[in-house]
Amino acid sequence: MKRTLVALVENKPGVLNRVASLFRRRNFNIDSLTVGRTENPAISRMTIVVDADSEKIRTQLHKLVNVIQVQDVTEIPDVSRDLALIKVRVNSQTRGEVVQLCDIFRAHIVDATTDAVIVEVTGDEDKITSMTELLRPIGILEMVRTGVVTMTRGEHVLSPNGYKMRPGGNGYRTNVL
């Protein structure tokens, strides 16, 4: 069963590498991993979807010095979003079909040329999968997905604020990549 973990990590060079290396050497399968900044510039946030024993992953991640917090949020009500950009080949007949599908899926056409349109669709994984299945016969030219980001609903908050940290970042880059 798929499990979703969210982690707060220090915004330091190599941290993504540490996390990825841990997954590989412990033989944990990652379904998707997204990472980005939070409102605290010193801390980044990861959403990790795995198909494995998430308790083992959580405790192993916790051991990395740069990982501040890890939570398994699978059982907590949440909002999860994946974003896809899908470039579809169109002609005068199929263009209307794509517009209709976008209506149904509340997707947007964000670029259009005579031969192609780019569709932007946001939603959970299932929604994006159905959208791709319907666009496939029309002709998908290329596609990119961000991977899932997750936030729990309501009172349950994973805040990146309030941690005691030393300022300064080893001179060079300050991001987890």
Next chain:
Amino acid sequence: MKLTGAEIILECLLREGVDIMFGYPGGAILPTYDAMTKYPQLRHVLVRHEQGAAHMADGYARATGKVGVVIATSGPGATNLVTGIATAMMDSSPVVCITGQVPSAVIGSDAFQETDVTGVTLPVTKHNYLVYDVEELAYTIREAFHIARTGRPGPVLVDIPKDVQNAVTEFVYPEEPIELPGYHPPQRATDEDIAAALALIEKAERPLILAGHGVIMSGAGREVLQFAEMTQTPFALTLLGKGGLPETHPLSLGMMGMHGTGYANLAIQNADLLLAFGMRFDDRVTGNLKTYAPNARKIHIDIDVSEIHKNVRVDVPIVGDLKTVLGQLMPHLKPLEHKAWLGQIRDWMEDADERDIVNRDVGERLFAAHVIHDMWRATGGDSVVVTDVGQHQMWEAQYYPHQRPHTLLTSGGLGTMGFGLPAAIGAALGLGQPNVWAIVGDGGFQMTLQELGTAMQERAPVNIAIMNNGFLGMVRQWQEFFYEERYNATPMHNPDFVKLAEAYGIPARRVTRREDVIPAIEWANSITDGPTLIDFVVEKHDLVYPMVPTGADLDKMIRRPLPSENAI
């Protein structure tokens, strides 16, 4: 005070209480070697191979409980450390490695002797750093020592580009507390944990303590022994747990696991409660996990949360420092008795005595087990013993009972051949006492024997005892048991180890008969201002018994046959 990065490194080492470091120079670390000339109070030991430096620092750390320090250059210098770092990682030994790196401006350009050392060592360090800014240097080194020695200890590497070592800055030692938002080693158990543990302890009829390395690292030997005596609970030790509790104690069952005592393994399989104290249920101690301790409830106390439920699911997991947690538990303990259980264990022990090789007359032949047992007698059981890896390591674990913590240093988790001699040199230099023995196999000794040069140059008081069986004995044993006696790549033609030692100016002897064992050991002990070597020419074909084959049930041991005319 304006200092160079190199000087800052050494200032920081002094403030961490470092008095000795093990290293090897090279281009990218030369600024630091040059700065050493201004810090004569920091003793530098020149090794013969960087692997030796890592094992020496590890041996130093295991013997003294302090952080061991390694210095090496970039590229090949750093990659040579990897085996030693991985060894320290697997056995939770606190070591800080300082490596030179090519100048920061050329990092990533495949510069001469450039290796991505933080990348290479990422999976085998507790944490590592690449320092780009001299302003960060002092704080980083402080943090490195903090991480190495706290929580579950381990190796930390700090990679420092040459230009950072040369850069000059105003040196202010950072005194502010270390703030690591993601690093808070656990200490105390919750009240619920303690209550849950007590409930199991009071109900148990056949309890058993499994004492691991954590007993020693937490300094909890006294508490564990009190617990054992008060609740009349027998204890078995892991290989790295040896020394944590006195092994000649009536409640001691000796070592558990693959080459553990039969009665320790039988006790595990028949127990109704296991108290796992600072151990991690390694596959070498559990055998088949499916049939492991089938009737036992389990209480697991460990400082590393990721060890909980990793190999064995437990009933009461407690994440914390063992000494602290036992301190919370003890006031609630009531004295208990387990007479029937202890009686049962005593019966198992008697059967084992009969099979034991040390209780047999073996005529003219010299057995490694006898040599090690005689060494135990001749040294009053009070030496610091460092082993290599193989049959001799298991015989030491079986025939040299330890009484005090930090007196057996051995590569358990990684099983690194070549560990013995350099780790013994590090221990001897750290302890400054002449009772350190390296028990090594003829195979493993030859993996790092170049460190005889270091022992000679530093006059390290280490006594080297080679258990020379002319074979990679432990592998030969597996070939005998599991590969129908096809002895491929295990017989070895060895040099004359006595002459070899003498070439280094190290006094040496060869022993081939039992009656010469104790005099030779006494001779070696009488030389206290430098190394000695004894080449014990032992039985080639002996086997370590009992043995639980890999993956077999823990009580399905291959045991030494009962005495008969031909069997040994």
